[in-house]
Amino acid sequence: MTETERPAAAVLAEAAEAAGYAPSVHNTQPWRWRVAGDILDLHAVRERQLRVADPEGRLLTISCGTALHHALVALATEGWSAEVTPLPDPADADHLARVRLTGRVGVTPEAMRLFQAVRLRHTDRRPVSETPAGEEALAAVERAVRAEGVQSHLLTGDQILELAAAASHADQVETEDEEQVTELAYWIGGDRPEGAGIPDAVIPSRAPETTVPGRDFVRAGTLTVGPGHDRAARYAVIYGPGDEPADWLRAGAAVSAGWLVATEHGVTVLPFSSVVELPTTRRQLREMISNVGYPYLVLRLGTADPETAGPPHTPRLPAAQTIEVVRE
Ligand SMILES: Cc1cc2nc3c(=O)[nH]c(=O)nc-3n(C[C@H](O)[C@H](O)[C@H](O)COP(=O)(O)O)c2cc1C
Structure with missing residues (x-):
């Protein structure tokens, strides 16, 4: 770690915070992050599962997958590569993934563009315009x-x-x-x-x-x-x-x-x-x-209807409720 480099835990906590912008079914945000050193763990939160509509947890897990991907996009813009182990603990089905920082990489323009899209992306339930997606x-x-x-x-x-x-x-x-x-x-x-x-x-x-x-x-x-x-x-x-x-x-x-x-x-x-x-x-x-x-x-x-105003962004849970940083 160079003098100007931030500690791994801070980088991971920030990535988990960016992951909060991810889409989830009914905006349930059914995830919890745990940061310890250079490890970021993703856990499912069953209290926020749609028990009736989604008894198997398919949509819950898909939602956690969007958050995991958002976290990796955030890490790439910080110039970090990471290794992901899905379902790392056979004894704990709710431990969905472990992310470990593996080293520094160059920040690509593509990574920056994707990260910008994290803040812009939203669900638009209006009808689409007559101009199709190219x-x-x-x-x-x-x-x-x-x-x-x-x-x-x-x-x-x-x-x-x-x-x-x-x-x-x-x-x-x-x-x-x-x-x-x-x-x-x-x-x-x-x-x-x-x-x-x-x-x-x-x-x-x-x-x-x-x-x-x-x-x-x-x-x-x-x-x-x-x-x-x-x-x-x-x-x-x-x-x-x-x-x-x-x-x-x-x-x-x-x-x-x-x-x-x-x-x-x-x-x-x-x-x-x-x-x-x-x-x-x-x-x-x-x-x-x-x-x-x-x-x-x-x-x-x-493509969106340019004539009417688009929907606002939906709220998110505070980071303190979804991210735990373990002090070492
Ligand atoms: C797995 C999944 C399923 C979703 N299903 C629907 C759906 O059936 N109908 C709908 O209008 N939005 C659906 N959404 C969009 C969510 O409601 C939306 O992502 C959430 O409310 C957060 O809002 P945002 O995408 O504008 O940030 C779904 C999103 C995900 C990730």
Whole structure:
């Protein structure tokens, strides 16, 4: 360590703080970080798991994977390389990953651009504009997903109609289920856990007129929705070869990587997870990818409507609640 270099623990704590900006299902932020020397441990927080919608913890683990990837992006901008061990403790399934600093590397412009995207990225539930995402941007997003060992399949026109039917079915099943609605109400709208959940300001004030319906949050928000549709939207199924926690962690890293690259290219992203939550619609998604893997999430890709104001950033939990630094 040179005189001007900061201690590893400070660098790791800062990376964990940047990871707080990561997207998570219903903004649950189901992660806890522990910093000790040059080691950063990522743990799942089961109290913030959607026990009804996500009993297996698939979406929880995908969410933790996005945070892990955000932390690595932050480390790369500080000029650190790191080694990641997924699920390092066979006796503790909630210990999702161990990150160890391995040395100094040069900071690339690409790393800087990705880090800038961390602060810009957000979920936009408005309809997309008539200008589709460019082919080059879509290819860059796919490359970023694949670099994490995960696949992306862009749906054809007919498959988008199938997705629309599946999304509408999943929403109907979930909104007719009292336990689902109670769980949703806990995380969504005005009365939700402080620093977490989805505020009214990012929920459309009326259901957008799209072929594929966005998630029904069972309440109208205050986000202004223009007359747009989703005619120009593309939909990607993010999938991979396995359906176990290590696969979900990788899926989360891929979602984060793809979303940050999309942001860099001016492409907006809206995840659809209700179709993954319900076993029947998850099977339908599997058929859309010819049963060659397991679907983790669907992403809508498009460009934002320039006429209406975009949604604000959602709040985050204070770092003190998600990061523990062990003094040595
Ligand atoms: C695994 C996962 C699933 C998600 N599912 C949905 C969804 O079904 N519908 C939706 O509107 N947003 C969905 N989101 C977006 C989150 O609600 C969003 O990331 C969170 O509220 C934080 O807001 P931000 O992305 O603007 O920072 C999902 C995000 C993740 C990571």
